[in-house]
Amino acid sequence: MKKNFHIDDFTHPGGQVTELDPAELSPLPPPYDKREKPPIRKLTDEQSTRMDASLDGVVAIGLTPPKSPEEEKAFIDKFLAGIEKLFSTDDNWTFLQPLVHTLEYCVKCQICSDACPVYVSSGRQDIYRPTMRPELFRRIVSTYIKKEHPLLRKIKDSDIDLNWQTLARLGELAYRCTLCRRCAQVCPLSCDNALISREIRKVFSQQMGIAPKEIHEKGSVQQLRVGSSTGMTPAALRNILEFAEEEIEEKTGRKIKIPVDKKGADILLIHNAGEFIAWPENLEAFAIILDAAGVDWTLSTEIAGYDSVNYGVWYDDFQFARVAIRQSQAARALGVRKISLGECGHAHKAGIVVADRVLVGDLIIPRESSLPLLEEIVLSGRIKFDPSRNHFPVTLHDPCNMVRLMGIVEPQRRILRKICPQFREMTPHGVENYCCGGGSGFAITQSTNFPDWRNSVSGRMKMKQILEAFQDAPGPEVKKYVCAPCSNCKGQFRDMFEYYDVWEKSGILYGGLVELIVNAMADLKKPFIQWEWH
């Protein structure tokens, strides 16, 4: 029996608002229904002193408590000034209309709660309801920004006692939402509670200079400084590409020169740089397909031109715009006709859709997903395929950014139906899919015990979906493939499958779409997919 939760519980200093009980987490199918270790590690004493974990015992940003009341006051004042800026056209034209709409018109009907995989997977912990963040936000606005009369606040139950810890918890809570926007999809009033998570993150970043270091300092800042969020320099990129060319020759017998900085090429292909480091087979497969199809393409070595990621889309409008602009500048410098984005969901949404209203003049260069291009190649007959080479169970993960948030649903399916005889869907799928659990920067956030939370809570629903998709062959003796055309989702699957020992227990491998395409190419002597856990 859950204790009755009250919003005021959130603002009481000291203690922890919610304790996650492993027994309350939503059940997984066997053999994952029994866990020997606790799902989330406790922080060490040293970590607990240094970082506030009073929300749920988990740390994503880990704020350090203030040393004096003056410091606390300055922190609160600065935060409130940031909230005020969210309502200014000058500072926040980018999201003012959707923000105001959600704050004014959400009736807190809770219809979005059960659409949220985090809330449901957590055993329906009240703090994870999609309405929780907006409610706190609304109370802050009512009490400190609009300064509504105390009687009115009483009637509207919109009072809030602001202290440092409340804000620290709110900051953490903004990083318990994957921005998958399933909540917004079911809202009959078109409110978007996920957006509020992003707006809170924005205040922390744009006003306070606070964001998870993997996303800001080691993410977008590093990308703008070095060229890639991975830290990979253009020189390192060239080395990796040489290695990839050798691997292609070794695997396929084909000598392919991966084009780099080719002026006037038709397409600038931008991969998530994670592929170069962790999954080079993905960029190799792209090179094999485009070469076989005779496509005129190139990679770039310009800053941000070889890394499609744009972490700003999760937390900071300026970092977002900077990266989007640099990517367009890279394309302009090469004089390409269009930009095509490789297998990365958030890069799709950021580069194609969100950047659309930041780019002007000659920076408006046509941008598209690589999936329709791949579909055209696969279905055109330009390359011969032998689907029997993919004769193993395959299911498809829909990256939220690519599918629910930009409507690219069928091209990848038409490809899989053609080349994978045992393709089966997850339930639900398409625009109603569930997030992998690593969305909005979670897949790269590795601080303290956050990965435990990500694997056991935010990814739990996806884990269940995958297992259910393969329920006809649950054991490890039948090798199975989760096709995830998104680098971030793959990162989450890598971590989550390792966390649950999925390869050993169920024989499930994850990978991209292009690897399956190349694996089915009739004239390749050896299978391209190597059934090894990595």
Next chain:
Amino acid sequence: MGTLIIVLTYIAYVFIVVVYTIKIVAWLKLPPHIRWDLYPVIHEENYRYGGSYYEQPEWWTKPRPRNTWRSLFYSLKDNFYMGEYFNRNRTYWLCLLPWHLGFIFIITFHILCFFAAVTMVGGLEITAGSPQLLGKGFYYLLLLTGGVAFVAGTFGSIGMPIVRLADRGLRTYSMPMNFFNYFFFLVVYGSGLFAWLMLDPTLEEYRAYWLGLITLTPPELHPLTVLHIVLFDIFLIYLPFTRSTHYITRILAYYFIRWDDEPNLPGGKMEKQIASLLERKVSWEGKHIPSGKSWAEAATESGLPETKKDTP
């Protein structure tokens, strides 16, 4: 008393129309925002599975057919069906739908009353036994809309607080204002229901009231009918202070946020609007943002290797 309700009714209608208009105009005047579309987008060709024009290679060279009628029908029909609630919380839906239908039907009833009164001035007899078909039609239509409004509104106003208190999530997010609204709306609909069932089963007094309104002739009405009319007028004045504009803004949000998939093409109107917004000065205080500079400058100057300031 007759004069009072005529004046009060006019004030109430003018007030609600003016305040609603101000609110809607304020909503519409908010600046264009970054695209934040969410699929399915109903005017899209492949809306059934949530597909978009991005599914085509070189989408910018292809036509983007939009079915505006389909999207309009979709956005309006939910006011009468509330499908998400039906699918996700049937008990809540069972009270919420009548509560909302009460509102929709009482407004429809009043609009019909207005037109009925106009025809009455023109000599139409509105009774069950009217020799004119239109007169009969108005009679039964008024009976239907008024009856549904009073019954559904009363039922919804009783059911809503019960559901809200019984459901853990709804209870947590309830505020005193919710319960005041339920109570007040119950009094409004309940008084109408009582007057209709006990005093005025043919709604003759209502027609007389509306005839008096448009001819500016104070009508003679039963005190309980007057009480209901006064309460209804206060209800109209009160509505703009609630979230009731959501009947309209939810549709605007579909078109201007959720389904806003209009691309920014070179030389287009959108590009000009964006260029002008990029000139606005920003005041964010994060160390990586050059406060006081324009949005465009902040997005291009800082954060680059040669000019990067300290990171937080």
